[in-house]
Amino acid sequence: GQLAGLTRMVEEHRDVLEILQQSAAIHGALRAVDRQLIATHLAADWEQVSSTHQTDPRVWEDIVADIVKHLP
Numbered sequence: 001g002q003l004a005g006l007t008r009m010v011e012e013h014r015d016v017l018e019i020l021q022q023s024a025a026i027h028g029a030l031r032a033v034d035r036q037l038i039a040t041h042l043a044a045d046w047e048q049v050s051s052t053h054q055t056d057p058r059v060w061e062d063i064v065a066d067i068v069k070h071l072p
Contacts, residue, residue, distance in 0.1 A: 002026045031071075039068050 006026070009019050046060045 035068055035071055
């Protein structure tokens with residue numbers, strides 16, 4: 001839907017600044033989704049690791065937080 005909206009804006013010859021602002025908003029939303037997907041994936045990995053090793057969950061939480069913090 002978002003990409004179709006951008007395409008429509010271009011086809012309607014909307015102001016370039018308006019198109020760039022919308023593009024930036026979409027980019028930000030996608031980055032947020034990426035972060036959540038990575039955090040979810042890492043949490044699932046933790047479930048697998050913790051089932052086979054005795055590890056303090058706070059260690060993994062810190063690792064996940066550091067990874068997510070450094071994502072672009």
